[in-house]
Amino acid sequence: MQRPLPTPLWVAGGYVLLHIALAAADLLDPVSYPSGPPWNPAAGLALALLLLGGPGYVPLVALAAGLAAALVGGAGGAGALGQGLALAVCYGAAAWLLRVPLRLDPHLGTLADMLRLLGVGASAAALHAGLLLALGRGLPGDAASAFFRLWVGDVLGLVVVAPFVLLRVPPGPLRWPGADRLVEFGSILLVLWIDFGLHASEKFRFFYLLILPLVWIATRHGLKGATAALVLAQIGVLIAVQVVPFRDPSLTLLQLIMLTLSVTTLLLGTLASEQRRAWAALDAVIAMAPDGVMTIDEAGRVASANPACGRLFGRAAAGLIGQRLADLLPGMDLGALPWRGEAQAQGADGAALPVELAVSAAGPPDRRLAVAVLRDIGQRKASEARLWEHHAHLSHAVRLSVSERLAAALSHQLNQPLAAVVGYTRAAQRLLREGGEPQATLIEAMDQAVAQATRAGEIIRRTREFLRHGDMARVPVAVATLVAEAARLAIPQGGACGATLKLDLPPDLPEVLADPLQVEQVLINLLHNACEALAEGAATDRQVRVSAAPAGPGWVAVTVRDQGPGIAEDVVERLFTPFTTTKANGMGMGLFIAASICEAHGGTLKVESRPGAGAAFTFTLPAATTDHEPAP
Amino acid sequence: MSQPPEPLVHIVDDDEAVRGSLKLLLYSVRLACETYASAADFLERCDFDRPGCLIADVRMPAMSGLDLQRLLRDRGIRMPVILLTAHGDVPMAVRALKAGASDFLEKPYDDQQLIDSVHHALADADRAHRERERMAQARACYEQLTAREREIVGMVAAGDASKLIAARLGISQRTVEAHRANVMAKFRARTLSDLVRMTQLLE
Numbered sequence: 001m002q003r004p005l006p007t008p009l010w011v012a013g014g015y016v017l018l019h020i021a022l023a024a025a026d027l028l029d030p031v032s033y034p035s036g037p038p039w040n041p042a043a044g045l046a047l048a049l050l051l052l053g054g055p056g057y058v059p060l061v062a063l064a065a066g067l068a069a070a071l072v073g074g075a076g077g078a079g080a081l082g083q084g085l086a087l088a089v090c091y092g093a094a095a096w097l098l099r100v101p102l103r104l105d106p107h108l109g110t111l112a113d114m115l116r117l118l119g120v121g122a123s124a125a126a127l128h129a130g131l132l133l134a135l136g137r138g139l140p141g142d143a144a145s146a147f148f149r150l151w152v153g154d155v156l157g158l159v160v161v162a163p164f165v166l167l168r169v170p171p172g173p174l175r176w177p178g179a180d181r182l183v184e185f186g187s188i189l190l191v192l193w194i195d196f197g198l199h200a201s202e203k204f205r206f207f208y209l210l211i212l213p214l215v216w217i218a219t220r221h222g223l224k225g226a227t228a229a230l231v232l233a234q235i236g237v238l239i240a241v242q243v244v245p246f247r248d249p250s251l252t253l254l255q256l257i258m259l260t261l262s263v264t265t266l267l268l269g270t271l272a273s274e275q276r277r278a279w280a281a282l283d284a285v286i287a288m289a290p291d292g293v294m295t296i297d298e299a300g301r302v303a304s305a306n307p308a309c310g311r312l313f314g315r316a317a318a319g320l321i322g323q324r325l326a327d328l329l330p331g332m333d334l335g336a337l338p339w340r341g342e343a344q345a346q347g348a349d350g351a352a353l354p355v356e357l358a359v360s361a362a363g364p365p366d367r368r369l370a371v372a373v374l375r376d377i378g379q380r381k382a383s384e385a386r387l388w389e390h391h392a393h394l395s396h397a398v399r400l401s402v403s404e405r406l407a408a409a410l411s412h413q414l415n416q417p418l419a420a421v422v423g424y425t426r427a428a429q430r431l432l433r434e435g436g437e438p439q440a441t442l443i444e445a446m447d448q449a450v451a452q453a454t455r456a457g458e459i460i461r462r463t464r465e466f467l468r469h470g471d472m473a474r475v476p477v478a479v480a481t482l483v484a485e486a487a488r489l490a491i492p493q494g495g496a497c498g499a500t501l502k503l504d505l506p507p508d509l510p511e512v513l514a515d516p517l518q519v520e521q522v523l524i525n526l527l528h529n530a531c532e533a534l535a536e537g538a539a540t541d542r543q544v545r546v547s548a549a550p551a552g553p554g555w556v557a558v559t560v561r562d563q564g565p566g567i568a569e570d571v572v573e574r575l576f577t578p579f580t581t582t583k584a585n586g587m588g589m590g591l592f593i594a595a596s597i598c599e600a601h602g603g604t605l606k607v608e609s610r611p612g613a614g615a616a617f618t619f620t621l622p623a624a625t626t627d628h629e630p631a632p
Numbered sequence: 633m634s635q636p637p638e639p640l641v642h643i644v645d646d647d648e649a650v651r652g653s654l655k656l657l658l659y660s661v662r663l664a665c666e667t668y669a670s671a672a673d674f675l676e677r678c679d680f681d682r683p684g685c686l687i688a689d690v691r692m693p694a695m696s697g698l699d700l701q702r703l704l705r706d707r708g709i710r711m712p713v714i715l716l717t718a719h720g721d722v723p724m725a726v727r728a729l730k731a732g733a734s735d736f737l738e739k740p741y742d743d744q745q746l747i748d749s750v751h752h753a754l755a756d757a758d759r760a761h762r763e764r765e766r767m768a769q770a771r772a773c774y775e776q777l778t779a780r781e782r783e784i785v786g787m788v789a790a791g792d793a794s795k796l797i798a799a800r801l802g803i804s805q806r807t808v809e810a811h812r813a814n815v816m817a818k819f820r821a822r823t824l825s826d827l828v829r830m831t832q833l834l835e
Contacts, residue, residue, distance in 0.1 A: 023759060408719050415718030416647045419739035423653025426743035430660035437660075445656055452649050 005630040013040035015049055015057075016064040022161075023068035038153040038255040043069060043128070044161025047086060047121060050095030051106055051162075063087035079135060086131040093241075094124035106166050108223060109277065113164075118263060121162065125154035129300070137289065148251045156255050159262045160234045184220070188233050189212035196240035207254065211261055218269035222276055226269025229261050244560055286288075292374040296365055300325050300334060312355070312376050312631055314348035325372075337361045345374065354381045391489065392528075413459045417452040425448040468503040474601070474625035475517075476511040479548045479558060487525035487546075499534045499562075512556050512621040514601055521619065522594040526560040526617045529590070534566030534616065537622070555603070555620050563614035567607070575607055594619075639754045640684035641665040644674045644700065645716070648690045650739075652685065654746075663746055663754075671695035680709050683761040685753035686745075690717040690724070698728055705732050710760050712753035716741065723809065763833075770833040773819045781818070784811045791824070791833040 022041040046061045066084025070077075098104040098120050105113045129150035130614050133143060191213060195206045210233060218226035237258060241251060286293050292309035294302050309316030313328065325332060329345055338360040345353040356375040363369035428445040431437040480503075487501055512519075524545075530544040541563040551557035567575065576595040591605075598605040598619045609615035641663050645651050651667040658665045663737035668674040672694060672733040673688070686704075692696040695703075712734035717724070734756065735749040777785060787797050794812065798805040821827040 182684070338696065409720040413718075414648055415739040419718070419741060420647070420649035420653040422740040422743060423650070423657045427657040427660040430657070430743075434660070445653075446651065448652060452653075455649070529653075 010059050011053070015045070015060060016067065019033075019045055019061075019064035020068045020071060023072045025482075036151045038252045039158065039234075040150075040153040040157040041161045042157065043091065043125065043154045044157040044159070045160055045165060047095060047124075047418050048162045048165035048169075050092055051098060051104070051166065054099075055092060055096060058088050058092040067552055070431065080133045083132065085261040086128055090128040090131065091122045093127075099241065104167075108163060108166060108270060109275055111270050114223075114266060117162065118159070118266070122151075123157050125151050127157060128154055130533050131216040145252075152252055152255050152259060156234070156259050156262065159225075159252075159259060159266060160230045163223065163266060167224050167227055168379050184213060184225075184230065185215050185232055187216070188229060189236055192233070192236040193437075196243065207257055211264070214261060214265040215268055215589075219263050219272045222273035223266070223269035226265050230265055234258065234262075261631075273595065290375075290377075291374075294320070294372045295362065295371060296325050296334070296370040299367065302328070303369075309374065312374055313345065314355065320357070325590050330373075332357075332359070332370065335361070337445075337512045339368060342377065354378050388489070410459075410463060410577045412457050417456040419460070420452040421449045423478045424452070426475065443460070474513050474515050476513055476517050478511050479621075480515075481557060482512075482516060482519050482523060483546050483548075483558075486527060489520075489524055499531050499542045499544050502543050502545045504545060506549065509548055510556060511624040513624040514621050518597045518600075522597050522619060523558075523560070525590045525594045526534065526619075528615075530560055530562035530564065530615070533562050550618055550623070554625055556623050557618050557620045559616055559618040561614065566611040566613050567609040567615055568611055572607060572609060576605065637665055637682050639757055640682055641750055641754070642674060642678060642684055642686045642711075643688075644669075644671055644686065644692070644697070645689040646670060649691070650689065650716075657743055658750065662752065671697075671700040672742075674700070675703075680711065683754070683757040684711040685714065685750060685757050687714045687716060687750070690715050690728075691719075701728065701733055704730060712756045714746075714749050714753055764785045766830075767833045770819070771829045773830065774834055775817065776804075776818050781811050781815050784808065785827075785831060788812055788815060788824075789828050792805070793831050 001138070019042045022045060046065065049057050050061060062084040065087035066080045069083035070080035100115060102116050108114050108117065111515065129147050132150055133140070133147055134614055143557065188210065191206070191209045194209065213230055214226070214233065217229040237254070241254075261349045286306045288304060288308075289308055292306060292312045294305045295310050297303045302320050302325065305317045305320040307317050308321055313320060320328070327346060329343055332343065338358070341356075342360045343355055343357045345355045345357075347353045354377050356377050357372065359370055359372045361369070362371045424445045428442050428449075431445075483503060483505065515590060527544060527546075534542050534544070543563070546558065547561070548556060548558045575590050595605040598621070601621055603620035603622065605617065605619040607615060607617050641658055642815040643651055643654050643658075643665055645654070646669060648669075651669070655803075657663050657669055658691075666677075668677065671688070671692065674688075686700075688700055697713075697715050701715065704711060704713065714735045714737065715728050715733050715736050718739045720721055721722075728736050734753045737746060737749065742816055772784070773786075783801065785795060787800070794801075794805050794808040796810045801808070816822075816827060819830050821830060
């Protein structure tokens with residue numbers, strides 16, 4: 001909290017001189033104010049120093065105040081010492097209180113800080129006034145009005161000087177005031193002249209007009225401007241009062257009004273600064289955000305856009321302002337807010353940009369403003385598409401290699417006994433043709449042939465059994481879960497063929513007893529086929545519909561339907577046999593494997609299709625109950 | 633020349649049924665054969681001097697038919713090899729044939745094709761055997777020549793006149809004529825071309 005002040009000696013000396021100067025510069029005729037004028041700017045300076053420098057400066061403050069009391073106030077040795085100590089102790093305590101338990105920000109960044117300063121300061125001023133009275137200062141005159149006068153003087157000095165000093169240490173760059181500043185500050189002087197010059201009377205009827213320039217400056221320039229304006233106003237008042245002599249109680253009342261105006265101005269200035277900072281922070285966040293942030297006005301046009309927006313749409317962010325949202329995000333319905341999801345944005349060159357979008361209503365209910373946050377997911381989509389491609393290639397390759405190895409193994413196994421069958425049978429034929437061979441040999445040859453053919457059959461049977469016994473872990477699982485997972489893997493590809501997925505899964509659908517990975521394979525295969533069918537056809541309805549419903553007691557049927565070109569009748573007949581494919585690179589095993597999986601679960605896989613009328617593949621799975629009838 | 637021994641077909645396959653059926657098939661066309669359950673067994677028991685051919689399965693545990701064929705070639709044994717496979721592919725066949733296999737057939741084989749292939753291989757084997765015999769014979773004849781006769785035989789086969797040979801060797805023409813007659817007798821050649829043929833075998 002303690003900011004480093006410039007070298008202490010410099011500060012110390014400077015402070016003392018300044019304190020004394022301020023004490024002397026009240027500019028008021030001591031005759032009119034034997035008990036001291038209601039204006040103690042030195043108090044403000046002392047508090048500021050104690051806040052910035054810490055309790056170490058208490059002795060210095062005491063010294064300065066004592067010297068001021070002696071040199072300016074004409075007090076005697078003991079009196080001066082007493083006054084010095086009084087000031088130092090009161091404001092030292094105030095400073096400590098503000099710094100340590102209350103942790104005041106010397107920059108007075110928030111309203112709470114300003115209120116703390118004013119509250120503690122006013123209390124310390126009251127204590128100080130009391131102590132001064134006790135020391136005999138301020139008399140003659142009645143104690144109450146003396147106390148009041150002393151208190152107002154201290155508080156006004158605090159209000160005008162302390163914030164002014166706190167905000168300017170360390171001093172910032174010196175800037176010459178621009179024309180607008182001069183006008184603003186000139187208006188203060190103008191009002192003062194109106195009040196004191198034009199209508200010079202003790203009634204100070206138009207003094208309240210001072211609030212106008214003060215409020216104006218406070219809201220336009222925040223706290224820093226407010227403090228400068230206050231200093232100027234106070235000095236102006238003091239000068240004016242010299243010209244138009246005021247009597248004591250009138251001036252105190254005037255200063256009280258000034259005090260009220262000043263406190264109001266300070267609070268406004270603090271609020272304005274606080275708000276400005278908050279907005280600046282928000283602006284900084286939005287400007288630096290990696291996601292695009294746009295605000296949209298009631299006419300559906302872009303009111304503001306951050307740099308990330310510009311990058312997204314491929315043009316300067318400023319160029320987006322005024323664009324219609326419908327041009328940038330085709331199909332976005334601003335009536336259905338809040339909206340979250342993926343959408344296609346329109347880039348500068350007309351390219352479609354996949355984005356993740358969140359739009360919410362902003363502003364009061366009667367004004368249809370909206371805020372849109374966009375994230376470019378082109379990269380992610382591209383990666384997903386690549387991942388899917390790799391997945392497809394990999395599974396294709398795996399299927400190929402597995403089948404290849406299987407085919408190789410099988411062919412070797414089977415060709416041996418088949419060769420033996422040919423050998424024995426042909427040998428027997430030749431021997432028969434030649435004649436002369438004992439029958440026994442011929443019969444033996446044919447026995448051997450039969451034995452080998454049987455062996456071949458045995459090999460086929462064992463191979464089938466081996467293939468059938470895949471690891472199957474059947475668990476109860478919800479159809480919706482399976483479809484969601486399969487869609488997640490199948491549909492990135494769908495983005496490429498422009499299909500959308502529509503699910504029609506009743507919430508009360510029973511769970512199925514199935515191997516999730518295998519059933520997902522079936523679904524992925526069917527979804528992929530549907531997608532490809534839509535991609536090659538010029539179908540208008542690019543929807544793939546997945547629906548599920550109970551099918552007889554203990555069974556659930558799932559249907560994947562598309563409105564693609566459909567399947568020819570002769571192809572439909574052999575659709576589920578291996579090596580049937582309509583694709584150039586197809587192996588024809590996908591539906592065969594899918595049907596095998598369904599059968600392994602005890603269900604079936606069927607298709608309904610006609611050329612031009614799309615295709616609907618339906619498979620049945622056992623529901624996760626204990627008994628069920630055979631599949632319908 | 634003596635009658636060459638009956639050619640023998642060697643069958644190497646780890647599958648008993650294949651061996652048995654092949655043996656019976658070859659028997660039906662009056663070919664003698666011997667069966668072996670592994671390449672090692674074959675290498676141990678086979679008499680490589682006897683003309684014959686080898687039918688080997690490509691895929692066998694331990695040593696494959698291809699390896700066996702390569703081994704025979706490396707050892708300089710010129711027995712024709714017919715490779716049989718239950719699941720061959722074109723690259724394998726090309727490799728095998730380039731490496732010197734006589735033929736490459738897929739199981740189940742066409743019996744006539746196999747028999748033709750065996751006959752062809754045996755004919756090759758027979759030719760090779762005969763050539764080896766002739767070579768051995770020529771060498772045996774050469775061994776019987778004297779030193780002087782050995783000097784002369786090359787020039788005689790080259791067709792040089794006796795006068796020229798005499799001049800070259802510094803002996804009388806009559807002596808050359810005598811040596812020439814002896815050489816012809818020892819090589820049992822009736823004409824000059826017979827002799828040339830024989831000496832060519834020696835190269």
